[in-house]
Every structure is written in structure tokens, then in C-alpha cells.
Amino acid sequence: MNMEQVQRMRQGKGFIAALDQSGGSTPKALAGYGIEKDQYKDEKEMFDLVHAMRTRVMTSPAFSSDYILAAILFQQTMEREVEGLPTADYLWQKKGIIPILKVDKGLAEEKNGVQLMKPIDNLDEILEKAKSYNIFGTKMRSVIKKADEEGIREVVAQQFEIGKRILEKGLFPIIEPEVDIRSSDKKESEAILKREILAHLDKLPEDEMVMLKLSIPEEDGFYTELIEHPRVMRVVALSGGYSREESVALLKRHPGLIASFSRALLEGLNHTYSDVRFNSTLERSVKEIYEASIV
Known part of the structure; x- marks a missing residue:
């Protein structure tokens, strides 16, 4: 355990950059960067291009x-x-930025108004590899589409069950039960979700901590109880389909909640930009998200 990283994650000012688009979401990320599907011939070229994009960002x-x-x-x-x-070594050694790994394998079909995570059959292998690459923590995503108590209870239980296995390996999990921002009963889902998360947090041993990644809630300050919980290292917000302007405006209404944006962070970047234009565009984005994260 890197105590400098633990301290920085618990008390540092800033936000988490999400650069974890997987195979399914990579074409959309590249299209946002100005590279369409007809500009690469196979998956290998696609992943080479997205790594070049991420490298330019980092x-x-x-x-x-x-x-x-x-x-x-x-x-x-x-x-x-x-x-x-x-x-991961580049991020920490050269930039002082903590590396976190996405470990989920995508979403199962919707049932009871939610999408659980698909089974992570090789989780132990992934976690051992993560440790060998000096990864600090992990991230895994489920989705809640309706305020179904049974479904939300299943989502949270699955997240914490896997989270405990991650903690046993000496890594810190980001628990991410996303509530779909288009849900007609989003506020009701958030009430059930908070109750279930608190129940699981209260059962964690005193020496264990998790991070939470949640959709920006409808009610201002709604997750303050989670932010202040002694078993929570940090609560971060996903942009969930909002534009950067919308995400930043909403985030400012929730003191203590910090950003973990992906599309909203990369919005406006293009592979054709000169270094000067690319860097200035990214700088504006970074500073806007940062300011909203330190309210």
C-alpha cells in the first residue's frame, strides 16, 4: 500500500480523469476525437489509435x-x-497522478430495472497483474434504470462482494452503481441506492475503505452522508451523458463531490489540432472540472 497515494486520494484537491473506454465504447470515443470507423481497418488499429489519443492527453x-x-x-x-x-508508472512517477484500473467485463442484460456486471471470471488474475503494474485501485460499473428495490439491492450487493475481494488483494475499489440520468424515477432510485450503500458501508471493518462513483444526484447535497462516512475514501461523480457544461454546473451544487469524467473531459479535442490548440483546449476543460470539484 502506497500511503502517499492513500493520503492524496483522501485529502487532495482535484478530480479523477476517466480514460477507460473499453472495446465497445472506443469507436465512439475516437469519433469524438475526429477519427471515424472508416479510418481504421481492424481492432488492433483501433486500439493503437485510442492509445495514441490517451498518450497525447496524459x-x-x-x-x-x-x-x-x-x-x-x-x-x-x-x-x-x-x-x-x-x-501507471508514467502517471505516478512523471505526473504524480494515481493509476486506477477498470476491471469489469461489461453489463449483463437488464433485469429488475438494473444491469448487473457480467461475471469477472479471472478477477484474481487481473488483480495480481494490476499489482504488478503498480495500480492503486480498481473501478467497476453497474447501471440502475428503474427504482426497483430488489434490483438495486442486487447491484449494491454484487458491487460490495467484488469490492471485498479487491480489498483483500490490497487494492482500493471504486464502487460504481450508476443511475441512468434518463430514468423517470431517478430521484427514487437514488434514495434506495443510498440506503443500500450505507448498509454495506456500516458492515465494513474499521481498517477498510472504498471509493464510490455515482451519478450526480437530483437533490443538492444528497450524498453528504456518504462523503463523510469513515469507510469512504472519496465520492466521485460520473458525467453520465451530460455535456461538460451541464456536468460542471450540476457538480457545483454538491460540495465534497468531485468529478470522474470521461467524455466531458475529452469534449472538444480533435486529432488534427496543433499541440498549442490541443493543450489549450484540454487546459480549459481540466480547469473547469477542477473548479467544480473543489466547491
Whole structure:
């Protein structure tokens, strides 16, 4: 356990950059960057292009520990290099940014108004590899679409069950039960979700902590109880389909909640930009998200 990283994650100012688009979401991420599907011929070229995009982001002067606490990586990104170093080592040694790994395998079909995670059959293997690459923590996503008590209870139980296995390996899990921002009963889902999360947090041993990644709630300050909970290292917010402007405006209404944005962070970047334009565009984005995260 790296105590410097623990301290920074618990008390540092800034936000978490989500650079963990997987195979299914990579084409959309590349299209947002100005690279359409007809510009690469296969999956290998696609992943090479997205790594080049992420490398340009991570090596930009705008991608700084002055504003960014941590970055969430896709497994292939962890296994690749940036400027001659494994990505996680580059982030921590050169940038002072904590590396986190996405470990889920995607979502199961909807049942009881939710999508659980697909089974992670090789979780132990992934976690051992993460430790060998000097990863600090993990992230895994489920989705809640309706205020169904049974479904939400299943989502939270699955998240904490896997979270405990991650903690046993000496890594810190980000529990991410996303509530769909388009849900007609989002506020009701959030009430059930908070109750279930608190029940699981209260059962954790005193020496264990998790992070939470949640949709920005409808009610201002609704997750303050989670933010202040002694078993919670940090509560971060996903953008969930909101634009950066919308995400930043909403986040400012929730003191103590910090950003963990993906699309909202990369919004406006294009592979054709000069370094000057690329870096200045990213800098504006980083600073806007940072300011909303330190309210």
C-alpha cells in the first residue's frame, strides 16, 4: 500500500480523469476525437489509435497533478507504455497522478430495472497483474434504470462482494452503481441506492475503505452522508451523458463531490489540432472540472 497515494486520494484537491473506454465504447470515443470507423481497418488499429489519443492527453502539460488526482485506465492501456514507461508508472512517477484500473467485463442484460456486471471470471488474475503494474485501485460499473428495490439491492450487493475481494488483494475499489440520468424515477432510485450503500458501508471493518462513483444526484447535497462516512475514501461523480457544461454546473451544487469524467473531459479535442490548440483546449476543460470539484 502506497500511503502517499492513500493520503492524496483522501485529502487532495482535484478530480479523477476517466480514460477507460473499453472495446465497445472506443469507436465512439475516437469519433469524438475526429477519427471515424472508416479510418481504421481492424481492432488492433483501433486500439493503437485510442492509445495514441490517451498518450497525447496524459503527456499534455494540461494533464497535471495540480488539478488531477487520479486516472482510470483500460487494461490494454495499463499494459502499454507512455514515453518508455508502463502507463501507471508514467502517471505516478512523471505526473504524480494515481493509476486506477477498470476491471469489469461489461453489463449483463437488464433485469429488475438494473444491469448487473457480467461475471469477472479471472478477477484474481487481473488483480495480481494490476499489482504488478503498480495500480492503486480498481473501478467497476453497474447501471440502475428503474427504482426497483430488489434490483438495486442486487447491484449494491454484487458491487460490495467484488469490492471485498479487491480489498483483500490490497487494492482500493471504486464502487460504481450508476443511475441512468434518463430514468423517470431517478430521484427514487437514488434514495434506495443510498440506503443500500450505507448498509454495506456500516458492515465494513474499521481498517477498510472504498471509493464510490455515482451519478450526480437530483437533490443538492444528497450524498453528504456518504462523503463523510469513515469507510469512504472519496465520492466521485460520473458525467453520465451530460455535456461538460451541464456536468460542471450540476457538480457545483454538491460540495465534497468531485468529478470522474470521461467524455466531458475529452469534449472538444480533435486529432488534427496543433499541440498549442490541443493543450489549450484540454487546459480549459481540466480547469473547469477542477473548479467544480473543489466547491
